[in-house]
Amino acid sequence: MKEAGSAVCGAEALVEDQEFPSDNSSLFSDxxxxxxxxxxxxTWHRPQEICQSPVLLPDNINLAHAKQGLLGDCWFLCACTVxxxxxxxLNKVIPPDQPLWGDCRYRGFFLFRFWQxxxxxxxTVDDRLPCINSTxxxxxxxxxxxxxVALLEKAYAKLHGSxxxxxxxxxxxxLVDLTGGLAEHWSLGDLSLDEGQMADRDSEQIRRRRLDLNRLNHVKDNCLLSCSTNSSPGGASELGQYHALNVMEWLDVKAESGSEIRLLRIKNPWGRGCWGGRWIEDGASWRSIDPKxxxxxxxxxxxxEFWVDEAEFRSQFDDVTVGYPLNEEGYLRSIYTAISCQAGG
Incomplete structure (x- = not known):
């Protein structure tokens, strides 16, 4: 790190990171x-050059979610939701009380932590961020x-080299890099295996394929559930060959017929609509449940964001990743037993 320019309060110069400079070597590998x-x-700009009153986190946590730009790192941005x-x-990864813009202690750099x-x-990175036309x-x-998000992404890019x-x-x-915990992966592929295929798979493989959301109910408020598609599903023709999204919540609602429907609210890190399924706004499926x-x-x-029912979820997405929640003492809560055990951090 070296100093350059002047600080906001005029006390000391702002830092420039020479290990991860604001040039093509930090952007591109090959x-x-x-x-x-x-x-x-x-071009590279500091937050105070991009907007008048930059903050690290907004007061409204609902506005703190990541929005993907031109970089294909939806997988990382989905994990950031945890x-x-x-x-x-969050306080482990982004230590609190770091000097922010407008603070006389601000020197133009931030510290982050990743589990490695x-x-x-x-x-540590400086806060010069890649922009096009100052955006x-x-x-x-x-x-x-x-x-x-932009600063954490820069630190993660430095960790990886570009x-x-x-x-x-x-x-x-x-998820592991951001929590020091564990994550499990399931396929939502075709479960209609014949007896011969079943014999070729061990019980662990079969269990992993059969994701049961009911197992997650006791940790659903703290765990991270992400879904991904490896091809363009029928309801999301814009999605590319691989794209990861977050499951923000799921719940069971009673249909007018008396049966229960499980609905899942999905967030696309693109930050815009891309879904044409049965539960789009004003879709006919909404008429099957109580209007309230x-x-x-x-x-x-x-x-x-958009809603899907469980059948649509299973048919349109290929894989699911679940991150185990950790408590403040650094203990994992098993999504199978709810028992806590020691983990990283």
């Missing part, structure tokens, strides 16, 4: 991904003056 077309178009659900983990090979590794070109928050190396990955990998319930559930949908 220029093999679509962001290679951004060569020569990216930090918003667990304040003690059994311990918390500290990563963040990679991740951002739904609140335009909040920068925790932004480009964040293109494509597994949600489970990022229908109105209540539709009011919960934020930008980039």
């Amino acid at each position: 220029s093999s991904t679509p962001i290679a077309k951004l060569h020569g178009n990216i 930090l918003l659900r667990n304040r003690h983990i 090979q059994g311990y918390w590794m500290e990563v 963040l070109c990679f991740s951002s928050c739904h609140s335009p003056n909040a920068f925790w 932004y480009e190396r964040l293109w494509a990955g597994q949600v489970s990998e990022a 319930w229908a109105s209540e559930l539709q009011s919960r949908v934020a930008e980039g």
